[in-house]
Amino acid sequence: MSAAVAVPVVLASIALVDAALAGFRAATGRNGLIRKRAYYVVAMRRGLAGGAAVLGCLALVLGAVLATAPDPGTRYTGLTQAGISMLWVIGPFAAVVVASLVGYAVLPRRPATFLILLGLGPLTLIRPWVTVAAGLTAAWTALDLPTAVCTVVAATSVLAVEPWVHRRWYAEPA
Amino acid sequence: MTTAARRVPARGPGLAGYRTRVPILEISDLIIRHDVATGASLPVRRDEVIAALRAAGDRRGARIVAGLPHRDGVLEAAAVDRLLVRTHTELQRLNEELRIAEQLAELLGPLLAAVARGGERPRVVDVGCGIGYAVRWLAAAGVLGDVDLSGVDFNPALVAEATRLADVEGLACRFVRGDAFALPGSATVYISVGVLHHLRGDALGAFFRAQADAGAQAYCHFDIAATRLAPVGAWMFHRARMREPLGRHDGVVSARRAHTDHDLMTAARSAPGLVPLLHRPTHHSNPFCASVRPLLGVRPQEVSALRAALGPAARHLVTDSRPMRRPW
Numbered sequence: 001m002s003a004a005v006a007v008p009v010v011l012a013s014i015a016l017v018d019a020a021l022a023g024f025r026a027a028t029g030r031n032g033l034i035r036k037r038a039y040y041v042v043a044m045r046r047g048l049a050g051g052a053a054v055l056g057c058l059a060l061v062l063g064a065v066l067a068t069a070p071d072p073g074t075r076y077t078g079l080t081q082a083g084i085s086m087l088w089v090i091g092p093f094a095a096v097v098v099a100s101l102v103g104y105a106v107l108p109r110r111p112a113t114f115l116i117l118l119g120l121g122p123l124t125l126i127r128p129w130v131t132v133a134a135g136l137t138a139a140w141t142a143l144d145l146p147t148a149v150c151t152v153v154a155a156t157s158v159l160a161v162e163p164w165v166h167r168r169w170y171a172e173p174a
Numbered sequence: 175m176t177t178a179a180r181r182v183p184a185r186g187p188g189l190a191g192y193r194t195r196v197p198i199l200e201i202s203d204l205i206i207r208h209d210v211a212t213g214a215s216l217p218v219r220r221d222e223v224i225a226a227l228r229a230a231g232d233r234r235g236a237r238i239v240a241g242l243p244h245r246d247g248v249l250e251a252a253a254v255d256r257l258l259v260r261t262h263t264e265l266q267r268l269n270e271e272l273r274i275a276e277q278l279a280e281l282l283g284p285l286l287a288a289v290a291r292g293g294e295r296p297r298v299v300d301v302g303c304g305i306g307y308a309v310r311w312l313a314a315a316g317v318l319g320d321v322d323l324s325g326v327d328f329n330p331a332l333v334a335e336a337t338r339l340a341d342v343e344g345l346a347c348r349f350v351r352g353d354a355f356a357l358p359g360s361a362t363v364y365i366s367v368g369v370l371h372h373l374r375g376d377a378l379g380a381f382f383r384a385q386a387d388a389g390a391q392a393y394c395h396f397d398i399a400a401t402r403l404a405p406v407g408a409w410m411f412h413r414a415r416m417r418e419p420l421g422r423h424d425g426v427v428s429a430r431r432a433h434t435d436h437d438l439m440t441a442a443r444s445a446p447g448l449v450p451l452l453h454r455p456t457h458h459s460n461p462f463c464a465s466v467r468p469l470l471g472v473r474p475q476e477v478s479a480l481r482a483a484l485g486p487a488a489r490h491l492v493t494d495s496r497p498m499r500r501p502w
Contacts, residue, residue, distance in 0.1 A: 029264035029416065032305050032339045034314040109273050113465060116271060117407055124414040173263055 007083040022162035023047015031174040050161040078143035085141045089134035200424040215251040220244045255331035261421040266307040275311035284483035289391035299361035300325040301354040302369040306336030313345040323347035326354035360389035370397035371431045382445035392472045399467040400432040454490045
């Protein structure tokens with residue numbers, strides 16, 4: 001698979017997984033029941049839907065940016081390069097998050113607690129900063145202004161999913 | 175016993191360095207007051223709470239209280255109740271992530287096996303149960319078998335929420351407002367999660383003596399481990415996982431107020447007839463894994479039965495504790 005296809009696919013996949021987890025986080029601390037798997041599944045679907053909507057909007061913006069470019073091929077190459085820059089920042093972070101989640105799910109309780117205290121908790125805290133850093137890094141290396149603006153818009157719009165899902169569905173306790 | 179206090183810069187001419195020790199206060203301890211006999215809410219003046227927090231050097235806490243709804247300077251009881259339910263629900267999410275109830279069950283099962291008498295249905299009472307997460311989890315998991323599960327709290331709003339949640343899921347447990355040690359009939363085992371650090375000074379020893387006086391066969395109390403990392407970890411976790419400013423504030427304060435193993439053991443030894451045992455004490459544990467640690471107590475004649483029931487986990491039981499110098 002060429003970079004022109006792989007980069008947007010990988011970025012979109014990461015954004016969708018992040019959106020599902022954002023939906024989960026948006027719903028946490030709002031339901032005191034013990035058995036709430038279904039509640040969280042719904043929350044993750046809502047996050048996923050929010051993430052898909054964001055990606056849809058971004059696709060329209062990118063389409064417009066490409067359509068208005070003097071040379072769409074060069075602009076697409078520039079966007080792909082910017083996406084690669086984003087991945088250099090987001091990729092390692094996403095890999096550590098996934099490894100922490102898998103470890104939390106499969107490890108015995110004490111090492112799982114260790115993972116939470118050293119992994120999942122701090123990772124949640126730094127996630128917005130990592131996302132913004134990825135957007136700014138891509139913007140810094142972008143070939144032109146429209147590409148730079150697209151990367152910043154993409155990064156910040158991903159961060160909007162969690163607060164939107166929370167305000168829309170989970171502002172009050174269940 | 176160490177009193178929860180922190181050093182603040184001494185003010186005024188000629189006073190250099192750090193001399194004055196002031197209490198570390200949790201907002202949730204200050205904004206509610208109940209008539210112990212009737213459970214009715216008593217008025218709490220907002221400016222008095224703010225003054226107490228300011229006197230303790232806690233300007234952030236004072237700002238949080240200043241934002242609470244009030245009428246003629248008296249905090250609105252209904253709004254405070256809703257806030258506490260929201261905060262406890264967020265706190266439950268932390269307990270779920272750290273699998274606190276699972277840890278409790280791992281010890282409570284062997285504890286009941288060691289102390290329960292044949293023919294009698296064991297009774298487990300959660301002291302200061304809040305919205306009853308531990309009791310409801312035990313009831314939902316069914317890991318203890320045929321056990322009478324109860325939760326007791328002084329706060330009627332929290333007890334009402336615990337009852338509502340248990341009813342929604344049809345759980346076999348009940349919640350009562352009042353004094354856990356004044357219930358009709360004695361508990362086989364008293365439990366608690368995150369309660370001990372609220373008990374200051376003589377109240378901590380009195381808490382353990384009350385359990386002995388109530389005829390309990392054992393107790394199992396989980397509380398924040400007073401490690402050097404606890405305040406940092408609490409800040410990070412409450413920041414990452416909780417939304418309520420009150421919860422974030424009190425979460426960090428709780429970690430700073432946590433009793434050391436030595437303080438807990440000293441207080442627990444004042445209860446006649448119950449031998450205190452620490453499980454995985456802080457000086458035996460990796461501090462990154464020790465978010466909470468349990469203190470168990472059993473009648474002297476049941477200690478060996480408890481060790482046998484715990485099996486290999488009994489090697490983590492200790493009866494000694496090291497004095498610890500507080501880093502904060």
